[in-house]
Amino acid sequence: MRGETVFKKIYNSALEYIISLGVKMEMPSENSLASQLETSRTTVRKILSELKIRKIIKTIANDLVIVKMPKPQDFFPENETVAPSVQVEKKFMEWMMRSNRKAGDVVNGLDLARQFKVSTGAVREYLNRFGRFGLIEKRPNSSWIIRGFTQEFALELFEVRELFETRSALAFEMLPESASVWAALRNLEREHRVLLRKIATRYRDFPSLDERFHRLVNSTSNNRFFMDFYDIISLIFHYHYQWNKVDEKLRNKVAINEHLDYIEALLSRDPKQIELTCKRHLHSARKTLLASIGPAATISGKKSNG
């Protein structure tokens, strides 16, 4: 049995939408609701019938009309709206980053399923997809082994990141003036300046801006592997920095300034300058990450050339 997570999530969105319309307004057609809420009409109909039962909408003279504003208790609880497969990611990453897993430790899927209160299938599926992130490794016919969030991992990650991003950044030089990236870039520049001014209080907004900026840079090279790789970076950064708040404000301020130099270089189309500012920023990002991992990877995480 699926826990109706889609239904509940979209139902909540529908309530928001109803609130935005206001009482006595007529509901749009099922089809337009479906595309508005980005779901199938099947789900929309289920929601409409639930809304009728709860007397939030009513058919009056062949029109479906909002007759009552939804109250907070009409919403489904947040956690019931998330599919198990999505919950696993969060819980797994937390488990991975927080608990002091060492390279070579085995991942016990059954145990995780119990801990996370999801089915073994959900864990299994997640591990399969997570495998590509390079933090775990599978032994055939047996369990997953932790490779560890180590210095080596970070170095390898950044080696690729640098290759991809430098290549993408240098490609800016060739983009026609008409390309839409330029506008997007100028917008991001503005956002950076705004954030820099309010850094004292809003420094936590940086990570999402950071991601948008780097994704934009990588997107210009039009290479799906570049983009896919950025998923790994996003995930690592997202979860890792959740548990590493040291110097957060300062770190972000430095990064914003580096971004601004980098953006300026991109706008100038000067390849020398682009390469310089890009590399400088990535090196500093790498240093930050390495510092926060610490020299810990002493045990079996070491590499052997064999």
Add this chain to the structure above:
Amino acid sequence: MRGETVFKKIYNSALEYIISLGVKMEMPSENSLASQLETSRTTVRKILSELKIRKIIKTIANDLVIVKMPKPQDFFPENETVAPSVQVEKKFMEWMMRSNRKAGDVVNGLDLARQFKVSTGAVREYLNRFGRFGLIEKRPNSSWIIRGFTQEFALELFEVRELFETRSALAFEMLPESASVWAALRNLEREHRVLLRKIATRYRDFPSLDERFHRLVNSTSNNRFFMDFYDIISLIFHYHYQWNKVDEKLRNKVAINEHLDYIEALLSRDPKQIELTCKRHLHSARKTLLASIGPAATISGKKSNG
């Protein structure tokens, strides 16, 4: 129920092993058999008991002795020894490469499961893992969509390949004389020369040599993402060239010669020469692949008639 695929596969290996020992020889201990056959002792014991039932081995005076040579009919049929999850890859790749799938077509998991005669779960799991290869894409809460084995795909693939391999190749310059790669490289050089001499008949041996060579080059950079990426290349090449035999002999001969130049450059540690021969070879490989895919896939246009 699992079809005992592991048991059957290892059982077959055990028969080979028994043949290599010969009749009247004593069997090694369960533990040493387990490590020899790379499996668990549980499986070994199951095999031993089956061998006793089939009267191939027998306990004589506390010793387990081979009393009869296995016959061909003692072996389990090949196809029963492959786990469903592995069969799916083969069948799926064949389906993907052979049938004229176009970008935008949906992948019907249920249908594939029926075609391949495996469970939906097996297909589902494969698609999840296959997703990282960039040939298909998932729409949330819905099916997988084919992105297509197109010119764009090949170009993106080679862009990354070139970045990674050039970087790896240039790293050879720094490797100490003592590193074991040098010996491996000289061995590969020898194998190339042998193959070149016998190219007329043995040109089909090239792909596996090709893979070993490129994996060796990439392995020196010690970056898991480089190696993982090579999995994609291997898979694509492996299946694609199964259905594209045009000019195979000539193609391989050219490639061998390029490899020899490339190897020579690596051995010479001359960065200029390394970069030149590496790039030259990769460009020619790209050209070959592009040519065999044919002109860029037009998204608009007529439906293919099967």
Add this chain to the structure above:
DNA sequence: ACATTGTCTCTTGTGCATAAGAAACAAGTA
């Protein structure tokens, strides 16, 4: 004609049961 809703079919997501296989433990023997 077109949009809307009603109805039906098909596919995907999820949990679960259970066999296959791995690994730990125990006991015996050289």
Add this chain to the structure above:
DNA sequence: TACTTGTTTCTTATGCACAAGAGACAATGT
């Protein structure tokens, strides 16, 4: 002690049932 086999426990792989959700088709109204 070290090595062997017997026994038990635990984990993973796989098929299957069935609800949730997507999408196609039919009917109806404008």
